[in-house]
Amino acid sequence: MKDFKHYCFILLMALMVCSCQKDEPMVPPVINAIAASDITNTTAVINAEITEAGSEPILKYGFVWTEGYDGVSTLNEGTVEYLNGNPQEGKISFELKNLEQGKHYKYNAFIQTETDTYMNKYGTGFDLASPEITDISPKEGSGGTKVTITGKYFTTDKEAISLELGSDEAEILEASETEITFIAPDGYAGDKDIELYLVVNGATSQSEITFKYLRYFTLNEEYIRSDQSIGVFVSGYLPMNSETNRADINFKINGKLCEVISEWPGDKGYTVTVQTPKDLQPGVADLEVTSGSGYKYYNKNNTLTVLPPDTWLKKNNLPEKQMGDGFGFTKGDFAYVLSNQKLYQYSPTNDSWSLYKEILSLEYNKTDAIGLIDEELLILQGKTLKSFNFIGDYSMARAEFPGELRKGAASFVVNNTFYYGLGYIGDVFQNDLWKYNIDKDEWTRLSACPSRGESTKYYRDCAIVKDEVVFIGKFEYDYITDTYKESKSSYRPEYHSLLIEDKIYSIKTDNYIFDSIKDGYYKYKSRLSISNFSFENNLSIRNTDCPGAYSSHYFYFVIDGKIYIGGDNDNLEFWEFTPADY
Secondary structure, three states: OHHHHHHHHHHHHHHHHHHHHHHHHOOOOEEEEEEEEEEOOOEEEEEEEEEEEOOOOOOEEEOOOOEEOOEEEEEEEEEEEOOOOOOOOOEEEEEEEEOOOOOOOEEEEEEEEEOOEEEOOOOOOEEEEEEEEEEEEEEEEEEOOOEEEEOOOOOOHHHEEEEEEEOOHHHHHHHHEEEEEEOOOOOOOEEEEEEEEEEEEEEEEEOOOOOEEEOEEEEOEEEEEEOOEEEEEEOOOOEEOOOOOEEEEEEOOEEEEEEEEEEEOOOOOOEEEEOOOOOOOEEEEEEEEEEOOOEOEEEOOOOEEOOOOEEEEEEEEEEOOOOOEEEEEEEEOEEEEEOOOOOEEOOOOOOEEEEEEEEOOOOOOOOOOOEEEEOEEEEOOOOOEEEEEOOOOOEEEOOOOOOOOOEEEEEEEEEEEEEEEEEOOOOOEEEEEEEEEEEOOEEEEEEOOOOOOOOOOOOOOEEEEOEEEEEEEEEEEEOOOOOOEEEEOOOOOOOOEEOOOEEOOOOOOOOEEEEEEOEEEEEEEEEEEEEEOOOOOOOEEEEEOOOOOOOOOOEEEEEEOEEEEEEEEOOOEEEEEEEOOO
């Protein structure tokens, strides 16, 4: 009986406890998404805070996130990330990786029980880190300057980078997570701070970084010689001296003052022709350009090298004034010049001229091209072809040129065959090339030369033969297969060209060199200049200008590695040019 009473007491107490538990209310869990942390350009840590664990057992909990600005209020609206372990009141976190810079992300946090899913209504969001520029080097320069910016949140993908200076886009050279190297665009002449606008993966940098554009100068050549006229481009407005009516600007090479010869306005500045000092020593030199007020121009050239001097010697003149183009060539130990109807012979040993032959059958002042094949000198005048035989001392008519009359044509001799063609008719380039077989006395039309560019009047075609390869414009012509291919060399034949060993020397005249001012008018003199191209290093370099003055009519030839040039000016100057060995 006693045991029965004890059992009833325990049962009564249990029923009372159950009755009390049913009366207690359920406590729901409370979780809220809070601000993200540790944000980079591809990662972020999303956070939430559990302020109430609740009275129900928690089955799952974690985050739901998505790209964009739309809210995340259910688990079906994004990617769900479940966390492990038993949730405790306090902060929970999860790191998102491999995100896209420039995107906005939204996220929310949740707790799931047997009865419901709990999360706050709107969640929160974040933007990935924008690119930050901390430094720029150099901080000033000109268009074309190589510049590096340092910072963070960049990218190695150059295609994902947009960099503008003002309204001009820069060329990206290299890119990493912390550095971007670019070329400053040629948008400004100088004296201006330009802000950089950097966008990486669609995210814009808020860094207020500027690059200062300076007024600058560039040389037309990186290699110069003593007593040589060179062109220097000076950006922006060019100050003038009211007393001399010349540019109020000073040019110094290694501290030696250069003479200003002329200045010409152009795009974004002026091209100033200056004469280099006469006693410059070979080696790396320093060029300094300053205005009369003391402003120092930025040197856009990396280096300036003074080369050893060429040698010019004045020789005995042609016996009589040349009218129009003369044609020079060498044969044996002598040189010859065909001027009008007269064929002169020159002896370099004695520095003497003599009239070798007067070819009366030639039209006066009409020669367009010549070609020497063994003992036969071919002379083309318009469409008329004649030859002079050195052994028989006679001339004879040859087959007429079948192509159209033209100007500025190219001609050359290779494998005992004379070639002629190209040039222009009116304003139109001609692409036809012809060869003349002296044994058969016949012309043959060859494959057309590919297009050489836009139509330009007064363009002169030039061809040069080196190692049996014919260079015409940007093409190499194979005379055996009669085919063209684009040349891998940067050499382009122009003006009048001569081959000496592995270098090609091009001769031209410029008629814009300032001479003096008389009665308020500018007077200019012509300049004959020579430049050479080396196949060994694929480099073109200016030589010193001829001390004489020439118009566009002159003759030239090569003997023993020396170039001889004569002109049609009143003084009939004749010069021997020996290139410097460098």
